[in-house]
Amino acid sequence: MEVNHVELVMSAVDPAQYPTTGYPEIALVGRSNVGKSSLTNVLINRRSYARTSSQPGKTQTLNFYNVEDQLYFVDVPGYGYAKVSKSEREKWGQMIETYLTQRDQLKGVVSLVDARHAPTEDDIQMYKYLAYFNLPTLIVATKSDKIARGKWNQAVSQIKKAMDLPNTDNIIMFSAPKKIGKDAVWNWIEQQAFG
Ligand code: GDP
Numbered sequence: 001m002e003v004n005h006v007e008l009v010m011s012a013v014d015p016a017q018y019p020t021t022g023y024p025e026i027a028l029v030g031r032s033n034v035g036k037s038s039l040t041n042v043l044i045n046r047r048s049y050a051r052t053s054s055q056p057g058k059t060q061t062l063n064f065y066n067v068e069d070q071l072y073f074v075d076v077p078g079y080g081y082a083k084v085s086k087s088e089r090e091k092w093g094q095m096i097e098t099y100l101t102q103r104d105q106l107k108g109v110v111s112l113v114d115a116r117h118a119p120t121e122d123d124i125q126m127y128k129y130l131a132y133f134n135l136p137t138l139i140v141a142t143k144s145d146k147i148a149r150g151k152w153n154q155a156v157s158q159i160k161k162a163m164d165l166p167n168t169d170n171i172i173m174f175s176a177p178k179k180i181g182k183d184a185v186w187n188w189i190e191q192q193a194f195g
Contacts, residue, residue, distance in 0.1 A: 001067070026110060043189075100133060141174060172184045
């Protein structure tokens with residue numbers, strides 16, 4: 001999709017605040033600093049639209065971005081903060097569970113992992129959780145420009161093995177600065193949203 005118009009329409013913590021227009025929604029999840037804002041900016045052709053690196057301790061909200069009056073990207077706050085309190089983690093968990101399990105408009109989840117490392121426990125848990133609820137999931141391996149092309153297959157295998165993925169089709173190697181993987185991610189999103 002060629003995107004010219006995007007706006008942040010809503011920061012929501014509970015279902016009463018979700019948008020009511022009914023467009024399909026694609027959620028983006030990942031640990032903080034994995035490259036979620038960078039991926040979003042590439043997808044929507046902006047240098048810096050989505051907030052980068054939301055800080056631990058800040059109010060955690062689901063951010064709905066209206067893309068071309070056709071769909072919403074839903075930025076799910078990053079998991080894996082070491083510093084937040086237990087009660088804050090629980091609040092975060094509830095907000096996300098409510099959204100992921102009860103939202104009819106949610107058509108797919110883009111789950112980000114760092115291409116350079118084995119997926120973390122948090123990454124694996126998130127993937128299993130999405131699979132358990134039968135949410136169509138695309139794994140995007142970010143920062144792939146930081147590893148040599150010759151090692152990409154190895155990186156994909158490592159992720160696939162750790163997450164116990166049925167096949168490699170649903171992993172895309174991505175690079176924000178080089179825009180590698182942009183079309184493939186968009187193809188998957190359009191397929192899920194409008195399929
Ligand atoms: P977020 O916290 O998940 O939104 O992560 P950001 O998008 O803010 O990225 C965290 C850091 O990783 C920033 O310094 C980005 O410039 C860097 N980064 C993100 N994606 C890539 C990528 O594909 N390649 C490289 N080399 N750096 C990236």
